[in-house]
Amino acid sequence: MKHRAYTTFAAIHLGSEMVSMQIFEYHSIDRYKIIESCDHRITLGEETFKNKTVSFSLVNEICDILLGFKNLMREYGVEEYKLQATTAMREAKNQVFLLDQIYSKTGLKVDVVDMPREIYTKYVAIRNTLKEAKITSDREGLLMMDISSGGLGITFVQDEQIKYQENFHIGIIRIKESFERNKRESLNFNRALTEFLASTMGPVRQALKHESVRYLVLSGTETELILKMMGLTTKEKVYRIKTERFRDFFYDMRQLNLPQLIKVYDIPENVAELVLPTVLLYEQLLNLVTAQEIIITSDRFIDGMQLLHIATKTKDSICQFWEQELISLFHCIGKRYSYDEQHVRQVERLALLMFDKLAKNYGMGEKERLLLRGAAILHDIGKYICMRSHSAYSYQLLMDTDIIGFSDRDKKIMALVAYYHANRIFDDGQTTVKPMSKDLIPVVAKLAAILRMADAMDRSYLQKVKTCVVTLKDGQMLVSATSKQDLTLEEWTFASKSNLFEEVYGLKAVLERVEGR
Numbered sequence: 001m002k003h004r005a006y007t008t009f010a011a012i013h014l015g016s017e018m019v020s021m022q023i024f025e026y027h028s029i030d031r032y033k034i035i036e037s038c039d040h041r042i043t044l045g046e047e048t049f050k051n052k053t054v055s056f057s058l059v060n061e062i063c064d065i066l067l068g069f070k071n072l073m074r075e076y077g078v079e080e081y082k083l084q085a086t087t088a089m090r091e092a093k094n095q096v097f098l099l100d101q102i103y104s105k106t107g108l109k110v111d112v113v114d115m116p117r118e119i120y121t122k123y124v125a126i127r128n129t130l131k132e133a134k135i136t137s138d139r140e141g142l143l144m145m146d147i148s149s150g151g152l153g154i155t156f157v158q159d160e161q162i163k164y165q166e167n168f169h170i171g172i173i174r175i176k177e178s179f180e181r182n183k184r185e186s187l188n189f190n191r192a193l194t195e196f197l198a199s200t201m202g203p204v205r206q207a208l209k210h211e212s213v214r215y216l217v218l219s220g221t222e223t224e225l226i227l228k229m230m231g232l233t234t235k236e237k238v239y240r241i242k243t244e245r246f247r248d249f250f251y252d253m254r255q256l257n258l259p260q261l262i263k264v265y266d267i268p269e270n271v272a273e274l275v276l277p278t279v280l281l282y283e284q285l286l287n288l289v290t291a292q293e294i295i296i297t298s299d300r301f302i303d304g305m306q307l308l309h310i311a312t313k314t315k316d317s318i319c320q321f322w323e324q325e326l327i328s329l330f331h332c333i334g335k336r337y338s339y340d341e342q343h344v345r346q347v348e349r350l351a352l353l354m355f356d357k358l359a360k361n362y363g364m365g366e367k368e369r370l371l372l373r374g375a376a377i378l379h380d381i382g383k384y385i386c387m388r389s390h391s392a393y394s395y396q397l398l399m400d401t402d403i404i405g406f407s408d409r410d411k412k413i414m415a416l417v418a419y420y421h422a423n424r425i426f427d428d429g430q431t432t433v434k435p436m437s438k439d440l441i442p443v444v445a446k447l448a449a450i451l452r453m454a455d456a457m458d459r460s461y462l463q464k465v466k467t468c469v470v471t472l473k474d475g476q477m478l479v480s481a482t483s484k485q486d487l488t489l490e491e492w493t494f495a496s497k498s499n500l501f502e503e504v505y506g507l508k509a510v511l512e513r514v515e516g517r
Helices: 044-051 056-075 087-091 095-106 115-132 172-178 189-200 202-208 223-229 243-254 258-265 269-288 301-314 318-336 341-362 366-378 390-399 408-420 441-456 488-496 498-505
Strands: 007-014 018-028 031-041 080-085 141-147 152-158 161-168 213-220 238-242 293-297 467-473 476-483 508-515
Touching (some): 007 056, 007 301, 018 301, 031 056, 044 056, 056 095, 080 087, 080 301, 087 095, 087 115, 115 141, 115 161, 115 213, 115 318, 141 269, 161 202, 189 202, 189 269, 213 223, 223 269, 243 269, 243 293, 258 269, 301 318, 318 366, 341 366, 341 467, 341 476, 366 441, 390 408, 408 441, 441 488, 441 498, 488 498, 498 508
Parallel strands (some): 007 080, 141 213, 476 508
Antiparallel strands (some): 007 018, 018 031, 141 152, 152 161, 467 476
16 A cells, blocks of 8 residues: 555634634645635634623534534545634633534534643744744844734743743733723823733833843734734735834824724724734833844744644654753743752753653653653742742642643643652642642652652752663662762662652662762
């Protein structure tokens, strides 16, 4: 039988303003082509942000669109698909009923993406576009700002590392729906909205005040409209604009209220209502840093969907690049809470040595490995608040931090692993964290057991173990550690912490010292 060179995949995005689908054939991250593209405008965001619920008349409209997409998928012989929904569906109070209706009427399952994953999906597409355009973060950083209908993601990258990341529930439609019509038409609306945005951006300004930024990278739902109003063509994938030109345009725009905006630029009222908050938000973003150049990309969420799918399916090496950027964000968070970098790097290294030996036989893969790395790097950040109850605070800090690329479930696993590396699982008297759902227990227990062993091997915080070899044989995990120093404290701690490991893996954990050269 002849081997098929290409796989057909459909990416469907149920957004706040649009339902979009792209069907493409792929062989690798460098060999794929879009063979069909569809966009249907909807008012999902307006309904959700205003009423907190979505009417079933709109759900029926969405189902009709999706059924049309499904017919196209059948015609093109689509083998794989992903249907992801973002802000509006995520925030709808009647989400459960909506998803059930969509599945009942179309047979399509919707993956509702939380904000950190939404921002990251778009981030991947933008980073790929910047690399193709040879725009890098070497030495001088780039500040990426993605504005969607309901959210804003701000990511600072320097030397190919994520140095800062924050997400805000500020989006164009959300801002519009937050102010009544009479307020939006007021002569004082621009000033009031500017003050509102400035106060919201305060923490970002403080965090980035000492950073050097060469490029300000803007992307979002209304960027195409802004480019048209500036007299620029919208056919390019990357636009490079001098900061002064952007500021001049914003200054002119800021002098206009809603009726004047409609008249001067000859645009419909519903469009003008989105342009005004977009311009004022962009102006606030420009005030955060002094950037030499503005970069605008045309990347959409659906572009990130396809890149992540292809790279994951084909196990492309770019996945390692993306993973290292995520790991750099973990270290950025750790530094924020004055973590002991040498200790966590040692714990991470030792934990991965054990994980790699155990993974295949115990149903763990790359995703679990990444979650273990995150938990290892951040397991002690609670010491920033309280030494005595540090694991509880590590749990809480992790739960309260947005981490792009990770779902709420992923974050929950890392927080629980950080907590249980120092606490007993199933302790009836334990009230710091809520009981785990049954589906989380196996993965949390496996990763926490490994983290306990790795942490025990650096109990002195002196990184005594230089190298080690992990061997599985005769019902035990033997860790042969090379060190020139005395490991008595580490050996005692390792033995006292081994109960969970032995219960979870059915292996006796043994640490032995090997004389270092």
